[in-house]
Amino acid sequence: MNFAKRVQQLPPYLFVQISQKIAEKRAKGEEVISFGIGDPDIPTPPHVVERLRQAALKSANHRYPESDGLPEFKRAAADWFQKRFGIALNADKEVVSLIGAKEGIGHAALCFIDPGDVALVPDPGYPVYSIGTMFAGGTSHWLPLREENGWLVDLDAIPSDVARSAKVLWLNYPNNPTGAVADLRYMEKAVAFGKRYNIPVLHDAAYSEVTFDGYKAPSIMQVPGAKDVAIEFHSLSKMYNMTGWRLGFAVGNPDMINALFRVKSNLDSGVPQAIQEMGIEALSGPQDAVANNCRIYQRRRDKLAPVLREIGLRFEMPRASLYLWARVPEGYTSAGFAATILDQKGIVVTPGNGFGPNGEGYVRLSMTTADENVDKAVQKLKGWKVPPPPAKE
Numbered sequence: 115m116n117f118a119k120r121v122q123q124l125p126p127y128l129f130v131q132i133s134q135k136i137a138e139k140r141a142k143g144e145e146v147i148s149f150g151i152g153d154p155d156i157p158t159p160p161h162v163v164e165r166l167r168q169a170a171l172k173s174a175n176h177r178y179p180e181s182d183g184l185p186e187f188k189r190a191a192a193d194w195f196q197k198r199f200g201i202a203l204n205a206d207k208e209v210v211s212l213i214g215a216k217e218g219i220g221h222a223a224l225c226f227i228d229p230g231d232v233a234l235v236p237d238p239g240y241p242v243y244s245i246g247t248m249f250a251g252g253t254s255h256w257l258p259l260r261e262e263n264g265w266l267v268d269l270d271a272i273p274s275d276v277a278r279s280a281k282v283l284w285l286n287y288p289n290n291p292t293g294a295v296a297d298l299r300y301m302e303k304a305v306a307f308g309k310r311y312n313i314p315v316l317h318d319a320a321y322s323e324v325t326f327d328g329y330k331a332p333s334i335m336q337v338p339g340a341k342d343v344a345i346e347f348h349s350l351s352k353m354y355n356m357t358g359w360r361l362g363f364a365v366g367n368p369d370m371i372n373a374l375f376r377v378k379s380n381l382d383s384g385v386p387q388a389i390q391e392m393g394i395e396a397l398s399g400p401q402d403a404v405a406n407n408c409r410i411y412q413r414r415r416d417k418l419a420p421v422l423r424e425i426g427l428r429f430e431m432p433r434a435s436l437y438l439w440a441r442v443p444e445g446y447t448s449a450g451f452a453a454t455i456l457d458q459k460g461i462v463v464t465p466g467n468g469f470g471p472n473g474e475g476y477v478r479l480s481m482t483t484a485d486e487n488v489d490k491a492v493q494k495l496k497g498w499k500v501p502p503p504p505a506k507e
C-alpha cells in the first residue's frame with residue numbers, strides 16, 4: 115500500500131518505543147519505574163468528575179457540540195484568565211476550546227503554513243510543532259535552545275532573511291522538555307519580534323500552572339499589544355490532572371482564533387460538551403488541586419535531585435513544568451544513558467534527542483511517578499556507580 119509522504123516521514127512516536135522496552139522488561143518479571151511520559155498519576159479532582167457524571171445524563175450533551183466551544187466554557191476560560199493574569203478576553207471572539215492543547219497546536223499549523231513555508235521551531239521542543247508543520251507541507255527552521263541562554267530561544271540570532279520569510283514562531287514556556295521559564299521581558303521581545311517581521315507568535319503555555327518555589331509563570335497576553343500578533347495555548351491536562359479527558363483552549367488575536375476555529379470546524383466537531391462542563395467546573399470551582407499538584411511535584415523533584423547529582427547527572431532545579439532535564443554523564447549519548455539506567459536499574463528516562471538534535475546529551479525525567487516509586491528509585495540509585503560509556507558511544 116502507498117501511504118502519503120507525510121505518513122512515511124513520521125518519526126516513530128517517542129513514547130511508543132519506550133513503552134515497548136518497558137513491556138519487554140515487565141514481561142520478564144522485572145520491576146520498572148517510569149519517569150518517561152508526562153502524564154499526571156494524580157486523579158482528576160472529585161468535584162470535576164462528579165460534574166461529568168451529571169453532564170452525561172443531559173440529553174443536550176449527547177448531540178454534536180458547537181465546534182468553537184460551549185459559550186459557558188469559553189466564558190469560564192476568560193474569567194479564569196482574567197483572575198490569573200489580569201487580562202480581559204472577549205470570550206466569544208478571543209477564546210476557542212480545544213480537544214487538548216495538542217489538537218490546537220497540530221491544527222494551528224494548517225492556519226499559517228502553506229506547502230514550502232517555514233516555521234520557526236525550538237529545538238529541543240514538543241514534537242507537535244514540527245510534525246504539524248510537516249503535515250501542512252512546510253519545513254521547520256530549528257531554533258537551538260542552549261543551556262548558556264537558560265534554554266530561551268535566542269531571537270536575535272535568527273537570521274533576518276529567515277525571520278522575514280518565516281510564517282510562524284513557536285515558543286513554549288514553561289518549557290517541555292527543559293523545564294526552563296521565561297519572564298515577561300522575554301515575552302515582550304517575542305511580541306516585538308512577531309511585529310517586526312509580521313509573524314504570528316504561537317505560545318504554548320500548557321505548563322503555566324505547574325510551578326514551584328513560589329514562581330508564577332506569565333502569559334504572553336500580558337504584553338501590551340500581544341493580541342495583535344499572538345495566541346496562547348492552555349491545557350487543563352496538567353493543571354487539573356485531566357490528560358484523559360482531552361480539554362484545552364487557545365486565546366488571543368481574534369483573527370488567528372477564528373482561523374483555528376474554521377480549520378477545526380472542518381476537521382473535528384469540537385470538544386464533547388460533557389467534557390467542557392468538566393472544564394467549567396475545574397476553572398471556576400475550588401483551585402486547591404492546582405496548588406496541591408505543584409506541592410507533590412516539587413516534593414518529588416526535591417527527593418530525586420540529590421541522588422541524580424550523586425550519580426553524575428548535571429541540571430538546574432526546574433522552577434516549573436513536570437520535568438527535570440539533566441545532562442548525562444561525560445561520554446554518554448542520551449539513548450546510551452537511557453538504555454543503561456533502564457537495563458541496570460529498571461528506571462525509565464526519556465532520551466533528550468527525541469525532542470530534537472539539540473536535546474542530544476540530555477535526558478528528561480517526569481515527576482508524574484507515584485511517591486512510593488520515587489522513593490524506590492532513590493534507593494535503587496543510591497551508591498550506583500554509572501559504568502563507563504561503551505567505547506563506541
Ligand SMILES: Cc1ncc(COP(=O)(O)O)c(C=O)c1O
Binds near residue numbers: 214216217318361
Ligand atoms: C509543551 C506541551 N504542549 C502541549 C501538550 C499537550 O497538552 P494536551 O494534553 O492539552 O493536549 C503537551 C503534553 O505533553 C506538552 O508537553
